[in-house]
Amino acid sequence: MAENTPLLSVRELSKTYPGANGPVEAIGSISFDVHPGELVCIVGPSGCGKTTLLKCLAGLLPPTSGSVMLDGAEVSAPPKKMALVFQEYGRSLYPWLTVRDNVALPLKARGVPRAERLAAVERAVEEVGLAHALDTYPWQLSGGMQQRVAIARAVAYQPEVLVMDEPFAAVDAQTRADLEDLVRRVWKDLGVTVLFVTHDIDESVYLGGRVLVLSSSPTVVQEDLAIDLPAERDQLTTRALPRFTELRTHVYGQIQRAKRGEAVPAVR
Amino acid sequence: MRTTARRALVSVGFAAGLPALLVAAWALATQGTTSLYFPSPARVAQAFTRTWLAPETITGDVLPSLARFGIGVLLSIVIGVVAGTAIGATPWLRALLEPMLEFFRAIPPVVLVPVLMLLLGIDDTMKLAVIVSGSVWPVLLNTIEGVRAMDPVLTDTSRSYRVRGALAYRYFVLPAASPQIMAGIRLCLSIGLILMVISEMFASSSGLGYQIVYFQRQYMVAEMWSGILLLGLVGVVVAAVFQLVERRVLHWYHGSREVARG
Numbered sequence: 001m002a003e004n005t006p007l008l009s010v011r012e013l014s015k016t017y018p019g020a021n022g023p024v025e026a027i028g029s030i031s032f033d034v035h036p037g038e039l040v041c042i043v044g045p046s047g048c049g050k051t052t053l054l055k056c057l058a059g060l061l062p063p064t065s066g067s068v069m070l071d072g073a074e075v076s077a078p079p080k081k082m083a084l085v086f087q088e089y090g091r092s093l094y095p096w097l098t099v100r101d102n103v104a105l106p107l108k109a110r111g112v113p114r115a116e117r118l119a120a121v122e123r124a125v126e127e128v129g130l131a132h133a134l135d136t137y138p139w140q141l142s143g144g145m146q147q148r149v150a151i152a153r154a155v156a157y158q159p160e161v162l163v164m165d166e167p168f169a170a171v172d173a174q175t176r177a178d179l180e181d182l183v184r185r186v187w188k189d190l191g192v193t194v195l196f197v198t199h200d201i202d203e204s205v206y207l208g209g210r211v212l213v214l215s216s217s218p219t220v221v222q223e224d225l226a227i228d229l230p231a232e233r234d235q236l237t238t239r240a241l242p243r244f245t246e247l248r249t250h251v252y253g254q255i256q257r258a259k260r261g262e263a264v265p266a267v268r
Numbered sequence: 269m270r271t272t273a274r275r276a277l278v279s280v281g282f283a284a285g286l287p288a289l290l291v292a293a294w295a296l297a298t299q300g301t302t303s304l305y306f307p308s309p310a311r312v313a314q315a316f317t318r319t320w321l322a323p324e325t326i327t328g329d330v331l332p333s334l335a336r337f338g339i340g341v342l343l344s345i346v347i348g349v350v351a352g353t354a355i356g357a358t359p360w361l362r363a364l365l366e367p368m369l370e371f372f373r374a375i376p377p378v379v380l381v382p383v384l385m386l387l388l389g390i391d392d393t394m395k396l397a398v399i400v401s402g403s404v405w406p407v408l409l410n411t412i413e414g415v416r417a418m419d420p421v422l423t424d425t426s427r428s429y430r431v432r433g434a435l436a437y438r439y440f441v442l443p444a445a446s447p448q449i450m451a452g453i454r455l456c457l458s459i460g461l462i463l464m465v466i467s468e469m470f471a472s473s474s475g476l477g478y479q480i481v482y483f484q485r486q487y488m489v490a491e492m493w494s495g496i497l498l499l500g501l502v503g504v505v506v507a508a509v510f511q512l513v514e515r516r517v518l519h520w521y522h523g524s525r526e527v528a529r530g
Contacts, residue, residue, distance in 0.1 A: 058428050084428040091421040096443040096520040105439055106429035139524035157429065 006033035006069075007193050008057070008161060013066035014218075015052050026052045028218030029066065036160075039187050039194040041204035043251060044214030044222075045259045050197045053219070054165050057195070058084055070161065080110075083154035087166040089146040093138040093153075099125060100134045103153045110157075124156035125149075127189070128182060144175030148182070155186055162186075163195045168203070177235050180207055184233055201255065205247045206233060213251060215258045223254050307490040316494035325479070333475040334502070336392060337464040340399030344456050348404050349449060352411025353441055362412065369409065377402030377463055381470050390471040398467035403460040410452030414445030447521050450514050457506055465499065 015027040026049040034040050044050055055061035057068055059078040068075040070082065083106075086092040093102050100121055107117045125131055128148040130141075138146050147167055154162050164183070168176045180203060187194045198204050204211045205227060213223040227247060229238060238244055291309055298308040307315075319325060355361050380401055381394075388394040418441070426432075426440050442449075468477025476495060483492035515522070 055424070058424075060424050060427060078428045078430055080430065082428070084425070086421055086425065088421050091419050092425045094422065094440065094443070095524050096446075097439065101439075105431055105435075109429060109431040109435050137520055137523065139520070139527050153429075 005035075005072075007036045007071060008034040008195070009069040010057070011067050011069070013053070013056055013063050013068060015049070015056060015061070016064045025218040027056075027063075028215075028220045030214075030219060030221055031066075032212055032221055032224065034161075034193060034195060036193055037191055038209055039184075039196065039207060040210045040212060041208035042195065042197045042212045042214060043199065043201055043204040043255065044219065045216050045255055046199055048214045048216050048258070049219045050199070050214065051165060053214075054163060054195075054197055058082060058163055081160040083157040083159035083162050085147070085150045085154050085162070085164040085167045087169050089143060089150050089167075089170070090139075092150055093146060095137065095139050098135050098137055099130065099141075099149050099152075102138060102149060103156050106153060106157050120156045120158075121152075124152040127155055127186065128152045142175075144171045144179060147171060147179060151179075151182065151186065155190065158190075159192060161193045161195060163197075165197050166199060167196075169199065176203075181233075181235065183207060201248055201251045202239070205229075205244060205251060206235075206238060211247075211251060213254045213258065216261060222258050223251075225251065304487065305489055307493065311490045312493045312497065315488075315490035316497060319479075319491050319494055320498050329474050329476060329479050330498075333464060333468065333477070336395050336399065336467070336475070337460055337502075340396050340464065341403060341456060341460040343396065344400050344404040344460065345407055345453055347400065348407025348452065348456070349411050349442075352408045352449075353415050353437070353445065355408075356412040356415025356445070357441070362416070366412075369405075373405040373409065378466055381467065385471060395464070395467035395472075395475075399460050399463045402463045403456040406455035406459065407449065407452040410448040411445055414448030415441060417448070418444045443520075447518055450518055454510060454514075457510055458503070461499070461503055461506065 010030055010032050013027060013030045014025070016023045016025050018024075030053060042050060042053070052061065056063045057075070059068075059075045059082075062076070070079050073079075094105070097105065100118075103121045103124055104117050107120060112120065122131070122134070125134055128151050130145060130148050130152065133141060133145065133149075138149055141149065150167070167183075168179050171179065183194065183196065184207065186192070196204070196207055198207075208227050211223075211225045211227055212221055213225065214220070215222040225247070229241065229243060229247070295309050298306055301308060320330060355365055377398055381398055384394050384397045384401070388397055422440070422444065426436055431440060464475075465477035465480070468475035469481050472478040476499060480492055480495040480499075483489070483495060
């Protein structure tokens, strides 16, 4: 594994929106690298432009300046090797398609032959524990299950990078814990690189191998923190570790500083 | 089992009850009448079988009328949906065309009949043009609105998974706009039926509209009423067929709304 060449490389990315009272600088300047196989969480105070950053990464929104490189190629349109999971599961699944067809559609668009497609769909849906729901419609499922379908769709797509935008912000706490473990499992099983955006500090520390703390708008990377928790995470034991508490306290402190505007760009 | 049978019976009773009552009232009011203008239901029923169930009227008037209606409505739907999705998905085209579309929509199609006769003659093309000129608008404008109002999250989803072109049209754009499109088609059907009759009232020699005007001018009042009755029945059948299709096409829409309501 070429550990030194980043898979995703963000360089001095900035985004300015035209506003009624002059331009609004949503993202100041963001630079970071993600290496193959990493699970990186991005946290920041609310309104810090996490979603804007994500849309720029995904090629859905052109940045004002700076660049995003995926696998050595500049991202200017949605890249082939990236799959997205959105926060609004209810609005990111096609309500007129069954679970099976929702997961299959991106594969169909890519020209995967039918038999192969159906097999991939069944594998992915099984991976997220919804094999019994293949022929139901998304709106017949609970919120947590709908988000599992969205994850299955991303998994079946076999991306190199899986980008998740606050995917569990709208599900209840117990479902959320299950889904967090699902993300860890998918990440390990498939060896995919995951970029996980969240506003939940505990979630970022629990999930991530690395946490990027963003400042408030105009956004920069305030800190790039390696999470030195054991690789085997468990909702009970990991969250009870003293080191977990230390890390979450540290991140919490950083976010509070970011909110007060004491932005100190990361030195690393 | 018994309860379902009873429920079916009750719903049939509700559907047929009021029409039965109205016919009864009509029969009572016209009992022993000699009025030329308001014949009894029995007289109208007799005229109905004699006029509309005769093979030469079925092939010479009823079927041509229904064919014009069907083709006219089908053309309106195809033109409306194709043009509507194109306009709805292209902001500059929408900005360019929308004021003009409102202008043309506001023109009552009936006043176009003489113009269309001059341009297209008096054959079926003119009649189809009259039908389309009125019934295309609800489909077109509703499709534009439906495409414009597509959920941005779903649009981003489709873009990020590179669902594009014909596949996106078939599996994303059309279904996303389909609730609005179906509402447009419902209006299109009723306008189309009216315009089918009107187009046959001018310079025509066949069709329901032609026959009704002919009976009117000949003082064949019972026959005229039977023609009006037939139009109403066609309307009921069209509405029933539409409802069947709508329930199939929009089952996901009704289902998800029911779930959302709890």
